Every structure is written in C-alpha cells, then in structure tokens.
Amino acid sequence: MLYFQQMLGTAVFAITGVLAIQKAGVDVFGAVVLGIITAIGGGTVRDLILDQPIFWIADFNYIWVGLIAATLAFFLTKKFQQRYRLLLYLDGFAAALFGLVATEKVLGLHLAAPFAVMMGVLTSIGGGIVRDVLASRTSLLMSREIYATPILLGCIVYVLLRDVFPTIQVAGWIALLFTSGLRFLAIYKDLQMPTILSTRQG
C-alpha cells in the first residue's frame, strides 16, 4: 500500500518536474533527466549523507516510473497543464509522504530525532532544488512559497506523536493529514510567507 503511494509520488514529482521547466527550451533528454532528478534527487542526497545504499539502486522501479511519467509529461504537456491544480495537490501529498517516510527511515536507523527531521525535509525538497539548480531556475529556497515549512512542521509533529501513540501507523496518518493539510491550505489560499519572515518587503 505504502509502496504504491510512493510510486505514485515518484510519478507526480517527475511530472511536476517536467512541467516546471517546460517553458525553457529543453529537449526530451534534458526534460526526462530533470523529471527523474526531481523525483529521486532528495532521497539520493539523503542516502549519500546517511551512507546507506541509494534506494533506487535496490529497486530500479523508481527510475522506470520516473522515466515513463517524465516522458508522458514531455509529450502530453498540455493535457497535464489542464490538470495543474490537481497535480499541485498531489505534489503536496507526495512531498508530505516522502518527508515522513524518510523521517521514519532515519529513526529506524536509531539516529537522533532532529537529524531525522532534517533528512525528512531534505528528501522532500531536495530533488526540486537540484532540478532548479540544473535548470538555472530560482529555487524554492529563494522564494516565499510555503512549501518546505509544512513539511518541517509535519516531520516534527510526527516525531512527537510517535512517542505518544501505540503504533507508528496512527502517528503517521495523523502527521500525513496535518502536513498535506497545511500545504493544501497554502495552495488553496495562495498563501505566502509573511513579510516579517522575509527579507524582500512588500
């Protein structure tokens, strides 16, 4: 069940990755590479830092799903753009899922909770940041979009709930609802970081 959702998340990240760069001139090779990087980049950097086997070497389905999704997104860009709003919500859900799964993975290695939260956020936003760097785009680190903050709060909530609830499943579902709920609210209301928490005024 979780496996299916992670593959769906991989596909969604690959698609939104291609849509993000399609306005710039890019050929099918570059688009597919950047789509796959969006999907797997965060987890790759996480596994390098943890000195764990890279997750997609153990299970190459992540690459195939990313490859197919990115190729479809390249050739059917307009179809996907008509569903952009839906994709944005799916992307928010996938980002929350990736962050929480990574947090649990690090806690399972008996590493400290603050480090687990850090790796959760990295897994979630790392791929998009690497894509933006490679595509010469302004990354979300330099924007006031509320994307990373819900994941940061959600991973902290998960770590706290995990000690309270008897099963990690319950803690996981609550944290997932909380994290994606925050992000959905930011999308729905078109929220931005308050100017007091941002250096560019106005």
Add this chain to the structure above:
Amino acid sequence: MLYFQQMLGTAVFAITGVLAIQKAGVDVFGAVVLGIITAIGGGTVRDLILDQPIFWIADFNYIWVGLIAATLAFFLTKKFQQRYRLLLYLDGFAAALFGLVATEKVLGLHLAAPFAVMMGVLTSIGGGIVRDVLASRTSLLMSREIYATPILLGCIVYVLLRDVFPTIQVAGWIALLFTSGLRFLAIYKDLQMPTILSTRQG
C-alpha cells in the same frame, strides 16, 4: 593503452572545460578548479552513488593531468582556440570513451544493465554539468545540442553487443566507433535536436 587514452580524455575535458568558461571573468584558480571538475566531476558523482572509492583518490595522476592541462589552457587560451574544432572532436571521443568505460565498470560490479547505462551517461556528461552550474552557465541539459544522446545510445549498443560478441574488446571498439561517430556527425553537420523533441519551437 586504455590508460593512456583515459589520461588524454582527462586532459581534453580539462582544456575544453577552461575554454568554455574563459569568456566570463575568472582567475587562474577558478579556471583550473573548473577545468579539473569538468574532467573528473562525472566519475566522482558516479563513484559516490556506487559507494566505490573515488577513482582519482586511488590514482592521483587524473588530478595532475587535469591540473596541467587546465593551467596550459588558461595561459595559452588563444593557441587552443585556434584548434577548437579539433578539440571538439577529441572531446566527443573522450566523452564516448568515458561513458563506455563506466558502463563496463558498473557491469563488472554485477549491477543491472539499465543502471550501467545510466552511470555511463552520468560519467560522461556529469563533469560538464557541474562546471556549468558552478560557472552560472546554461547546462547542456537545457540545450538542444546533440551531446548526451549519442552516449546514451552508444552505452545501450555496448550492453547489447557485449552479449553477442565473444570478447568485450570487440564489443567495446564497435560501440566506441558508433558513439563517437554519431557525435562527430552532430559536430560536422551542426545538428540539433529536432523541434518535435524540444519544447522551444523554431
């Protein structure tokens, strides 16, 4: 023999790396660092992902060859630019060689063929991409230049031929001719990706 060719390839990559950035303002330190990164960056990222010892720690000659070649390219830029066409062909040959050697390296670790192809392409184009990111240049992922596609096709051809031919030497030579031949054709005819395979029309 292969060792000599790889050192030649390292030198060529370092030289074309410096020539690529010399129009921007850069001092000798930056130029040499970026030249060396062009030469060894792709293989470095490959070894990090494979969790293998970085190839140039085991054999520091890669660094010395890159250092000397990049320094020469910095001080003798005009000389090298007069031979730019030749350098472009040598660069195409080196890229093909690096890609195929890396593919064989990964297959030798008994890892799957699609992964070997992926690492072959990464080894070949990774260094140039890291250089472009560090130098704030548009990377080849965002261009319609036919650079990565021949290597991708060539690595696939190599994997297929390797099962057919009795020795990997024969398969290797045919794949090398095929890969560099495709790239030479792209240079000679100044080919670009067809617009149907690119998002920027016209």
Add this chain to the structure above:
Amino acid sequence: MLYFQQMLGTAVFAITGVLAIQKAGVDVFGAVVLGIITAIGGGTVRDLILDQPIFWIADFNYIWVGLIAATLAFFLTKKFQQRYRLLLYLDGFAAALFGLVATEKVLGLHLAAPFAVMMGVLTSIGGGIVRDVLASRTSLLMSREIYATPILLGCIVYVLLRDVFPTIQVAGWIALLFTSGLRFLAIYKDLQMPTILSTRQG
C-alpha cells in the same frame, strides 16, 4: 580549545552566509538553510569524498550553532551589517582554520599530501560555493576576490612545516597566522587577483 574555535567558525560562516544572500528575497526558512549550508557544506562534501562519517552527524552541535547563528543573522541583519568589517576578518580566520584542520584530518588518514591540501581548500570554500549555487549568485570561483588562494598556499605551507617542526601544534599555529594574515591583507588593502592571472581584463 580547538573545538571552541571551530564552533565560533561555524557561527561566523552561518552569519556571513545569511548576510551574503539577504539582499535577495528570501524567507527565514531559506535563509537559515543557506546559512547552515555555508557553515557545514564544505566539510560535508569532503566527508562524502573521503567516505568518512559526516562530521555533523557525529556531533549535531555544528547544526545547532549554525541554526542559532543563522536565525540571529536573519532577524538582526542590521546589527551584524554594522560589524561587517569585523565579520569579514573573523570569516577569514575561520576559513583558514577549517582548511588547516581538514588538511590535518586527511593526513591523519595516511592519505597523500596533495590530496590533503585539495580537501583543505574544499572544506574551506565548499560551503560558500554550494550556497552561491543554491542562491543563484556568482560564486567566488568566478570572481577575482583573493579568498581561496591564501588557503591553498596556507595548506601547502602547513604540509611543508609539519615535517620540519617537532610538533604539529607549532606548524599549525604558524600556518594559521600565515593563511589568515594573507587573507587579512587582501581584505585590508582590498586586493584583487592581478589581471594577468584573470581572463577579464581591466
């Protein structure tokens, strides 16, 4: 003692990291992430290449110090800017210290001196370069600022002195004075790389 100085260096790097990007629009999350990356990025890449445990996983205080310093720098930007000159000198001292400590770390692993020098420079300037890439800024590799050269020379001097002096402490102090002295001179006199060592004339 050295531990305290390294924590001070981490704080200074995090603060100068935030000040470097604060003109661009960035929210508190992005600023803190980029500040921490400035402080720990170089050492992280070094440990990945060395295949050593990442230093801040073993001692998470580096993250906490970076986090607190970057947060203070975000909210008290003006206070810190009034002390910018002092910060610049402290940054030069921290860069020298990080480079020399890393050189010693690599020599302690019984690896070759040229490689140790290379890792020393990488540790020192790597974090700032990663920050600049993530923040779409021109990195110091593409500038004529005299920042990396003193560290390169200082790490070489350290390797040479280490064989001459009976204790590494004495060699370390002399190299630290030499390295930070060179950088202080470049700050004080506002020195740039001579045009003969740079591609952009004038």
